[in-house]
Amino acid sequence: DTGVSQNPRHKITKRGQNVTFRCDPISEHNRLYWYRQTLGQGPEFLTYFQNEAQLEKSRLLSDRFSAERPKGSFSTLEIQRTEQGDSAMYLCASTPGGNQPQHFGDGTRLSIL
């Protein structure tokens, strides 16, 4: 069990640029979740995948946000035309499925200049 891996750990970019984050889940985990955490708050659910299928995406914050998991392994989260309000920690979690506990990565901290 190598844990959930997220890259990069930190991303600094200018407003209006596109950014992409990567998440590598625990290898035998079928479900993968994305969350956003702003300062002083708990994580907020964004979307999740069961294998390669994105089963819930209505909670993505706007149409500038999109996620993929093309082969049911790693996943990417993209934010287009970044805004100041997108500055946050983006967390990925994986789980075998159902109501099993989710295992979190260390997150990607996004800072918008």
Place this chain on the structure above:
Amino acid sequence: AQSVTQLGSHVSVSEGALVLLRCNYSSSVPPYLFWYVQYPNQGLQLLLKYTTGATLVKGINGFEAEFKKSETSFHLTKPSAHMSDAAEYFCAVMSGGGADGLTFGKGTHLIIQP
């Protein structure tokens, strides 16, 4: 819809004293409940979980929590605080097979006084 309320954004205890972090939840279906700990600039680490069965659950690092359905509570306790327990603690609820992800409280920052 489900929600979590954590009473007290900051809790301060002396080293060796009892730790009590409060969590109340609302859920329209039987919930699955979790406590996570977060250290600065890190992800969340699972402390313990309640799914079904015994209502008193034990976790890592000497923490435990009791599920009380009548009070819709899942408070976290530790008999004797250690300096290394200083961190942010999050209570979370999940239902519906995980389709809505975890719903977290706002967190409680635990401060340990020497």
